[in-house]
Each structure stands twice: as structure tokens, then as C-alpha cells.
Amino acid sequence: MITIKDVAKAAGVSIATTSRVINNAPHTSAKAQQAVQRAMKQLGYRPNANARALVSQSNYTVGVLVNNMSSPFFGTMVDAIDAIVTAENKQLLVGSGQHQADKEAHAIELLANSGCRSLIIHSKGLSDSQLLAYLNEFPAMVILNRVVPKAEDRCIALDxxxxxxxxxxxxxxxxxxxxxxxxxxxxxxxxxxxxxxxxxxxxxxxxxxxxxxxxxxxxxxxxxxxxxxxxxxxxxxxxxxxxxxxxxxxxxxxxxxxxxxxxxxxxxxxxxxxxxxxxxxxxxxxxxxxPIKIMAEQAAQHALTLVHSELKTSACRLYKPTLIRRYSVGPVANSR
Structure with a gap:
């Protein structure tokens, strides 16, 4: 049985791009469309109608990549994104990459193939060039807590x-x-x-x-x-x-x-x-x-905006940490 993976391999593009062509998603290059359509014809691939109907609901799905699900840090991040996404009557899908390049790439592919048009990615394993390729492939992707050269306008980071x-x-x-x-x-x-x-x-x-x-x-x-x-x-x-x-x-x-x-x-x-x-x-x-909550909210708003239009900025949004004074720091003692 011919699968979407076979089509992607024959077309020389990713599974995510193949899925986008099959489902007539926007922001897909003419070259990719032609390659996928040619591969489908050569292989005799006929996409399942039910699967296509399911993917067509991608307008209502936002994907998020985190390091791991158990960290309170990422819990705060996902909660902030979910609040923005829910207010827009959309659903959230979350994948984890464990800061490992292969797992991050696999998670991004799964999110894209699950119908996510907006993606918010917290990646530490993938290289800048790999992330840039994904950013070029997915126009509504935003990078959180990292600056990717040549895509600074779609990055939100901490100094x-x-x-x-x-x-x-x-x-x-x-x-x-x-x-x-x-x-x-x-x-x-x-x-x-x-x-x-x-x-x-x-x-x-x-x-x-x-x-x-x-x-x-x-x-x-x-x-x-x-x-x-x-x-x-x-x-x-x-x-x-x-x-x-x-x-x-x-x-x-x-x-x-x-x-x-x-x-x-x-x-x-x-x-x-x-x-x-x-x-x-x-x-x-x-x-x-x-300020991960504020940064995550900004990333979600950017990702949703990019589905329909470009951002009006060309610079990375760089946030600055602030000192929280409590009781674990005091003046140096004269002797220990």
C-alpha cells in the first residue's frame, strides 16, 4: 500500500510539505506542489477522503514543542499559550523533544501532519540551519527562547x-x-x-x-x-x-x-x-x-497572526530578566 511517506520520498520533500499539498494548505511553493502531484500520479496514490477532511480543520489547531512535559517552566509556557489559543476558539497540540535534534524534528513533523498551521517551537537540539529550513517551510512558525539568524522577526528570546x-x-x-x-x-x-x-x-x-x-x-x-x-x-x-x-x-x-x-x-x-x-x-x-508567561503569550499571538499575514517587525523581540530580591543574598561576612 502506497503511503504519504512514499510520496514524500519520491517528491524529495518532507512529509509535512506533502500533507500540505494534498490538503491544499496555503503557503506551499509551486515547485513543491508540482513535485508532490507528480509523485502521487507516478505512484498511484489516492489520499483517504476522511483523513483529508480531518486535516482541513487545521485552522483550529496550534502546535507547541517543549523540552519535557513535567517541567513547571514548560507548564507555565503551555498554559500561557493555551489561554491565547482558546480565546481564538482553537485547539492546542503539544509535543516534546527532550532537547534532542532527532526527537525535536520528529515532534515537529507529527505536529504538522496533525494539522497544525501555527507552530510555537522551543528547540535546543536542532541547528540554526535546520530551524531555518522549518521556518521557510512553515510560514506560521515562531521560535521561542532562541534567536535564529535570518529569521529574527519570528524569534522571541531572553537575554x-x-x-x-x-x-x-x-x-x-x-x-x-x-x-x-x-x-x-x-x-x-x-x-x-x-x-x-x-x-x-x-x-x-x-x-x-x-x-x-x-x-x-x-x-x-x-x-x-x-x-x-x-x-x-x-x-x-x-x-x-x-x-x-x-x-x-x-x-x-x-x-x-x-x-x-x-x-x-x-x-x-x-x-x-x-x-x-x-x-x-x-x-x-x-x-x-x-518572563516566560509574557514571552509565550507573545509567541502565540505572533504564530496566529502569521497564518493570515506577515509581522510588521523585522527584529527579534528580546526580553530582559529582572532581579527579584528575597532573603538568600546578604552582604559578605567579615569571616566565614
Missing amino acids: NFQGAYMACEFLIQQGHRHIGYLCSSAPIEDARDRLAGHLAALKAYHIDLNDDAVAYGEPNEKGGEKTTTALLAKNLPITAIACYNDDMAAGCMSVLHENNIQIPTHVSVIGFDNSHIAQYLYPKLTTMHY
């Missing part, structure tokens, strides 16, 4: 570098000069940008860079525990620790409590994201606010 710079600078302003950093080991630009921002702040204030003061681990509570334990084992004169995110900060604070190191009297801790957990730690966590 991670500036956020980490501000976090480190706040610690320095409290008198800290021996500052540890818990960095995510995930090979994504968020981790690289936040580390670069932290190091740039140290350099700007003429504080010597100490590679031993940077520890790498998974961006979760367990990773925070392991990296903090590693820092303490080095017996460095650290008076403050900046963390890649609030989850690592939670693990960090747990280890400090277990070792009778008072926060912030002996060691100050600052996080990043302002996630739900931040205000329930003890002491409440000082952190950088990540």
Missing part, C-alpha cells in the same frame, strides 16, 4: 547573558568577590550565555577568574547538590554561589543546610528563572525573573 551578568553584579555589590557558579552541563546556548554573562561581570569588576569556582552538572536539584558538594570539597573561600537556575539553587541550598552553612550569613545564593519553587525555599530565594 540570558545580561541576566547572569546582573545576578553576579548584585552579589559583587554586596561585597562578594569569591563567587562560585553552578553551570548547566547541557550543551545549549542558555548555559553558555549565562556562564559568559557571569564571567563578564567578574571581569568588569576586576575580579580574578577561578576555573575551580565553576562546577558543571545537570540543571536540576540533584545537579545542584552534586556541584555544591564538589565546590565545598575544594575548600575555596567562597562567600556566594550563583546558579544556572532555581532548581540547581534548591539543591545547592540543601547541601549548605546539611553542612550547617547558614544562608546568607555564611554563603549567599542566587538563582535564575524565578520558578514556583523559589519563594518556598528557606530562606526564600533571590533570583532573576524569567
Whole structure:
């Protein structure tokens, strides 16, 4: 039995493009249409009428790609998008890519083949060139939390570098000069940008860079525990620790409590994201606010607009983190 996959292979285009041609979806190039129609004729492919009727409801479906379904961060993101989509009387489909290129690509194809005309993509695994190809294929796709060169107008991102710079600078302003950093080991630009921002702040204030003061681990509570334990084992004169995110900060604070190191009297801790957990730690966590709700709402509005028209901007919408002062950061003590 000939399938849509066979047609796509013969036409030399993606399954998503083949589906769009079969269902007469807009924004499909004449070249792609001709290739798919030629392949269908050669293979004798006849699309199922019921399937075509189902896909024709794509006006009412918006697809979202996230890292994983269990993260509170992505829960906030999806809830914000769903509120915008529901207000427009449309439905939401969500796929996860686990920040892995093959899984992200597979999820995008599934969303497109399920009839999603608008797509909101949070991708860390796919390359810029791969994302650019998808952006060219799907005119109503928007990238969230990343800037893709040559498609900046369809990207909504956070200035991670500036956020980490501000976090480190706040610690320095409290008198800290021996500052540890818990960095995510995930090979994504968020981790690289936040580390670069932290190091740039140290350099700007003429504080010597100490590679031993940077520890790498998974961006979760367990990773925070392991990296903090590693820092303490080095017996460095650290008076403050900046963390890649609030989850690592939670693990960090747990280890400090277990070792009778008072926060912030002996060691100050600052996080990043302002996630739900931040205000329930003890002491409440000082952190950088990540405006994911506002960013997700903007992405949803852009994606819906692009179905019918082009955006009126040619620049990336870059959001800036803000400092949330709570009780985990204090002035440096005279002695530890």
C-alpha cells in the first residue's frame, strides 16, 4: 500500500510539505506542489477522503514543542499559550523533544501532519540551519527562547547573558568577590550565555577568574547538590554561589543546610528563572525573573497572526530578566 511517506520520498520533500499539498494548505511553493502531484500520479496514490477532511480543520489547531512535559517552566509556557489559543476558539497540540535534534524534528513533523498551521517551537537540539529550513517551510512558525539568524522577526528570546551578568553584579555589590557558579552541563546556548554573562561581570569588576569556582552538572536539584558538594570539597573561600537556575539553587541550598552553612550569613545564593519553587525555599530565594508567561503569550499571538499575514517587525523581540530580591543574598561576612 502506497503511503504519504512514499510520496514524500519520491517528491524529495518532507512529509509535512506533502500533507500540505494534498490538503491544499496555503503557503506551499509551486515547485513543491508540482513535485508532490507528480509523485502521487507516478505512484498511484489516492489520499483517504476522511483523513483529508480531518486535516482541513487545521485552522483550529496550534502546535507547541517543549523540552519535557513535567517541567513547571514548560507548564507555565503551555498554559500561557493555551489561554491565547482558546480565546481564538482553537485547539492546542503539544509535543516534546527532550532537547534532542532527532526527537525535536520528529515532534515537529507529527505536529504538522496533525494539522497544525501555527507552530510555537522551543528547540535546543536542532541547528540554526535546520530551524531555518522549518521556518521557510512553515510560514506560521515562531521560535521561542532562541534567536535564529535570518529569521529574527519570528524569534522571541531572553537575554540570558545580561541576566547572569546582573545576578553576579548584585552579589559583587554586596561585597562578594569569591563567587562560585553552578553551570548547566547541557550543551545549549542558555548555559553558555549565562556562564559568559557571569564571567563578564567578574571581569568588569576586576575580579580574578577561578576555573575551580565553576562546577558543571545537570540543571536540576540533584545537579545542584552534586556541584555544591564538589565546590565545598575544594575548600575555596567562597562567600556566594550563583546558579544556572532555581532548581540547581534548591539543591545547592540543601547541601549548605546539611553542612550547617547558614544562608546568607555564611554563603549567599542566587538563582535564575524565578520558578514556583523559589519563594518556598528557606530562606526564600533571590533570583532573576524569567518572563516566560509574557514571552509565550507573545509567541502565540505572533504564530496566529502569521497564518493570515506577515509581522510588521523585522527584529527579534528580546526580553530582559529582572532581579527579584528575597532573603538568600546578604552582604559578605567579615569571616566565614
